[in-house]
Amino acid sequence: MKQIEKVLYDGFTYIDGGVCAAKGFRANGVYCGIKENPTKKPDLCLVVSDKLCRAAGVFTSNKVKAAPVLVSKAHLEQTGGKAWGMVLSSKNANCCNADGIDKANRVCELAAEQMGVQPEELLIAQTGVIGQILPIEPFEQGMGKVYDGLSAENHEQAAIAIMTTDTVPKEVAVEFQLGGKTCHVGAMGKGSGMICPNMATTLNVVTTDCAISAELLQTALSDVVQYTYNCLYIDGDQSTNDTCVVLANGLAENAEITEQNDDYAVFRQALYIAMSNITKMLAKDGEGATKLLECTVTGAKDRENALAVAKSVIASDLLKCAMFGADANWGRVLCAVGYAPAEFDIDQVAVTLASRAGSVDVCKNGAGIDFSEDIAKTVLLEDEIEILVSVGDGPAAATAWGCDLTYDYVKINGDYRS
Incomplete structure (x- = not known):
C-alpha cells in the first residue's frame, strides 16, 4: 500500500519516531499470546514517559463501552488528568464480559508493578473480538518482556502490536518551535473496520513534550478530533472500544500553555497535523480498501x-x-x-x-x-x-x-x- 502524501505546513517539519519522537517517551511491542498467532505478530505494547504526563482522552459514545474504556475514563478522573503512559493490546476487545473491568484493572496493575507507579496512573486500550473472555495469563507472562524492551527505537513495534485487520502500522510525528524551544507531537493509530464518525474512532495514542495545562490539552484534543477522527468513515459501525489519548510530559521546557494564546494555536495546529495524517492513513487502510x-x-x-x-x-x-x-x-x-x-x-x-x-x-x-x-x-x-x-x-x-x-x-x- 502506498504511503499517504503528507501536506507541508509552514513552521512544521515531519520527522521519524512516531510516539517516541517527543522527548522522554519510550515504547515497545511484543507477542504475548493473547490469541494463537503462528506469525508471532506483537499483540501487547506499552507507551511510557520518563515524567508524569498531563493526559487527555476522548472515548466511544457507543452505549456499550468496553472495560478498558471505562477503566481509562475512571483513571483520568481519579488522577485529575495525569498518567505515566498507556498499555494497549489487540486480538481481544475485553468487551461485554462480566469480569472485563477486573481484567482491565489487573493489566494496569501488571504494568504499574513493572514501572513502579500506581495503577490508576496508567491508561489502557484494547481491541479485537467482542464478547470473548480475556485471558490474563498472556499479560502476566508478557508484561515484563514488553517493559524490558522499552526504547525510543521500538515505536514501530508498538504500532504493530495494536493492529487487527490493519495491513500496515500507522505513525506520524511533527517538529515545531514554541518560544525558542523545539517541541514535538507524535502519534500512532489503528483501525481498519468498525469505524463510524462522531467519536474518536479507533485506538490512537498521541504524545508530546510540549508543556500545556491538562485543561487546555483536553480542549485541544476535543476540538481537533471533531475535524479529524470524527470525519472518518469506513463502514458505519461504531466501535465499543474507541479511544484517543494525548500525553504531554513538558520536557521541551517551553513556557507552559495555560491560555488560548498564539502558543496554543501553534500546538493545536501540530496536533491537527498529526491527527489528520493518521486519519487519512486509517481511511486508506480500511478493510478491503483499494482507494x-x-x-x-x-x-x-x-x-x-x-x-x-x-x-x-x-x-x-x-x-x-x-x-x-x-x-x-x-x-x-x-x-x-x-x-x-x-x-x-x-x-x-x-x-x-x-x-x-x-x-x-x-x-x-x-x-x-x-x-x-x-x-x-x-x-x-x-x-x-x-x-x-x-x-x-x-x-x-x-x-x-x-x-x-x-x-x-x-x-x-x-x-x-x-
Whole structure:
C-alpha cells in the first residue's frame, strides 16, 4: 500500500519516531499470546514517559463501552488528568464480559508493578473480538518482556502490536518551535473496520513534550478530533472500544500553555497535523480498501453544514461502490448531498472528481453536465480520489475521509473470528 502524501505546513517539519519522537517517551511491542498467532505478530505494547504526563482522552459514545474504556475514563478522573503512559493490546476487545473491568484493572496493575507507579496512573486500550473472555495469563507472562524492551527505537513495534485487520502500522510525528524551544507531537493509530464518525474512532495514542495545562490539552484534543477522527468513515459501525489519548510530559521546557494564546494555536495546529495524517492513513487502510476517498465541501454557510455534507457523501455505500469500480456515477454524490442534515441551495451544488491523474467536472448548478467518461475513468483509477463539492458561496469548508467498498470487505468480515 502506498504511503499517504503528507501536506507541508509552514513552521512544521515531519520527522521519524512516531510516539517516541517527543522527548522522554519510550515504547515497545511484543507477542504475548493473547490469541494463537503462528506469525508471532506483537499483540501487547506499552507507551511510557520518563515524567508524569498531563493526559487527555476522548472515548466511544457507543452505549456499550468496553472495560478498558471505562477503566481509562475512571483513571483520568481519579488522577485529575495525569498518567505515566498507556498499555494497549489487540486480538481481544475485553468487551461485554462480566469480569472485563477486573481484567482491565489487573493489566494496569501488571504494568504499574513493572514501572513502579500506581495503577490508576496508567491508561489502557484494547481491541479485537467482542464478547470473548480475556485471558490474563498472556499479560502476566508478557508484561515484563514488553517493559524490558522499552526504547525510543521500538515505536514501530508498538504500532504493530495494536493492529487487527490493519495491513500496515500507522505513525506520524511533527517538529515545531514554541518560544525558542523545539517541541514535538507524535502519534500512532489503528483501525481498519468498525469505524463510524462522531467519536474518536479507533485506538490512537498521541504524545508530546510540549508543556500545556491538562485543561487546555483536553480542549485541544476535543476540538481537533471533531475535524479529524470524527470525519472518518469506513463502514458505519461504531466501535465499543474507541479511544484517543494525548500525553504531554513538558520536557521541551517551553513556557507552559495555560491560555488560548498564539502558543496554543501553534500546538493545536501540530496536533491537527498529526491527527489528520493518521486519519487519512486509517481511511486508506480500511478493510478491503483499494482507494482513499477524500470529500471536501466548500461554500457552506458554516463549518457544521460543511461537515454534515462531507460526512454524508463519504458515508454513502453506493458511492463507495462506484469509486471501487472507477464509475463516475456523480448522481450518487448528489443523492448523498441531498439527504445530509444541512442547509444549502441544491441549485448551487457543483461536483468535481479529481486525483493525481487530473480532474473532471461532472455537475453544476445541481444538474449534470457533459464530460468525458474516458477521462473520468482515468481519474478514478488512481488510489487516492478527491470528491470536491461546492454548495454555494458561503465562507465555510470541511473535509471527511473514507475508502471504497470492495468484495474483500465482505470476505474479511465473513470470517473475522477465525
